[in-house]
Amino acid sequence: MIQLTATELLAAYARGELSPVDVMQAVLAHAAAREGELHALCAVDVDGALAAARASEARWRAGTALPLDGVPVTLKENIAVPGVAYRLGTAATATDATADFEAPPAARLREAGAIAWARTTMPDYGMLSSGLSSLYAEPARNPWHPAMTPGGSSAGAAAAAAAGYGPLHLGTDIGGSIRLPAGWCGLVGLKPSHGRVPIKPAYAGRVAGPLTRTVADAALMLAALARPDARDVTQLPPGDVRPRPLDLKGLRLGLMLDAGWGESAQAEVAAAVTAAAHAFERAGAIVEPLAGFTTRTMADGIDRFWRMRSWLDISALPPERRARVLPYILDWVAPAASYDGSTVFHGYSQMQALREAANTACEPFDFVLSPVSPMPAYPAHQASPLHDPARPFEHIAFTLPFNMSEQPALALNAGYTAPGLPIGLQVIGRRFDDAGVLALGAVWEQLRPAQRGWPF
Incomplete structure (x- = not known):
């Protein structure tokens, strides 16, 4: 049962072939067997999950099932649920910290009948592309190669998804935190258009979105998540997010293999993404090169702004709690203590500069293809590929622009390295075209070579 997608589970429930109770029990047992190795979960609600599964079973029998009724889902630890631990992946939070609101x-997932049975691990404040955290004894591991990171900051969500802890997993993304782990774990990870999925707290670039094993499941989850919520003043008007039929003939695709800054794409990564572009070309699309448009000034400015934002939060903590923050994060934010107002304002202004550059560069194309990351997954105990707080973001050059530009971006598996690690392909659409990137992702699932079996 753990290998079934959400789409398959719902069909089996409708036919009376499976019960949500049996599925939930199977997921709980499988997760318990794998957690000693993967460290994907920070909380599991066994009793609540089984009670929800029994209620779902009753609705299916009564013919009153909800859109995601009985489908297991995990929530990243920074997705607030009333009365549940809300420690943001860091030991610096109070040990009894809980949320007083429901994000x-x-x-939306609860209202759709999904069973939120577990919460997934993340790094301190979600500010790393790994699962390294001061709160958890061990970082999350990549099921394809447990010595490696699953990515982050939606680290546990990606590990859980690739390892078969149910079909649906919710992450968040402000610079690549859904797409990077999706790419490094062979998953589908959608960073929706900004405002497509209402979220709280909301701020520049931050979105929530699905991590799944298929595009169909990502689309199914997005349909539930994209319902309106007035608490997010950045929300978009309701719209149809279902993937639409897509004719590749004459479709214009940009191919970006150099982001303009950061680490260069490694040979295996560039080859896999180029092969994907050629497959689209053979199917009728027009593929043209797209030069990198992000500058070092933009990247460094945004880095400084984020450092200051995090420094303000961390410096406000009592000294004994501040000392519990992951040392890498403390080293990263330390320079902000000496920033002046003009430095911070210039950094903030680079968000708008990057937004304009990204939308202008992508406008001639229906979609843009790029690597998700310039390299495959790296060792689990490193905070980033370089593990250098002075150069923390050299690996997010392909993902960061589309948080700032508010465009939808989808990560999918493009292939594997020689040792067997997944390589991520990113599909970027024009603003608001979430349905389009899902549609092109579904086409890629049909075009790409046969995939290796999941590391369940």
Whole structure:
């Protein structure tokens, strides 16, 4: 049962072939067997999950099932649920910290009947592309190669998804935190258009979105998540997010293999993404090169702004709690203590500069293809590929622009390295065209070579 997608589970429930109770029990047992190795979960609600599964079973029998009724889902630890631990992946939070509100994504999934049975691990404040954290004894591991990171900051969500802890997993993304782990774990990870999925707290670039094993499941989850919530003042008007039929003939695709800054794409990564572009070309699309448009000034400015934002939060903590923050994060934010107002304002202004550059560069194309990351997954105990707080973001050059530009971006598996690690392909659409990137992702699932079996 653990290998079934959400789409398959719902069909089996409708036919009376499976019960949500049996599925939930199977997922709980499988997760318990794998957690000693993968460290994907920070909380599991066994009793609540089984009670929800029994209620779902009753609705299916009564013919009153909800859109995601009985489908297991995990929530990243920074998705607030009332009365549940809310420690943001860091030991610096109070040991009894809980949320006093329900974040919109959690509410939408609950209303759709999904069973939120576990919460997934993340790094301190979600500010790393790994699962390294001061709060958990061990970082999350990549099921394809447990010595490696699954990515982050939606680290546990990606590990859980690739390892078969149910079909649906919710992450968040402000610079690549859904797409990077999706790419490094062979998953489908959608960073929706900004405002497509209401979220709280909301701020520049931050979105919530699905991590799944298929595009169909990502689309199914997005349909539930994209319902309105007035608490997010950046929300978009309701719209149809279902993937539409897509004719590749004459479709214009940009191919970006150099982001303009950061680490260069490694040979295996560039080859896999180029092969994907050629497959689209053979199917009728027109593929043209797209030069990198992000500058070092943009990247460094945004880095400084984020450092200051995090420094303000961390410096406000009592000294004994501040000392519990992951040392890498403390080293990263330390320079912000000497920033002046003009430095911070210039950094903030680079968000708008990057937004304009990204939308202008992508406008001539229906979609843009790129690597998700310039390299495959790296060792689990490193905070980033370089493990250098002075150069923390050299690996997010392909993902960061589309948080700032508010465009939808989808990560999918493009292939594997020689040792067997997944390589991520990113599909970027024009603003608001979430349905389009899902549609092109579904086409890629048909075009790409046969995939290796999941590391369940």
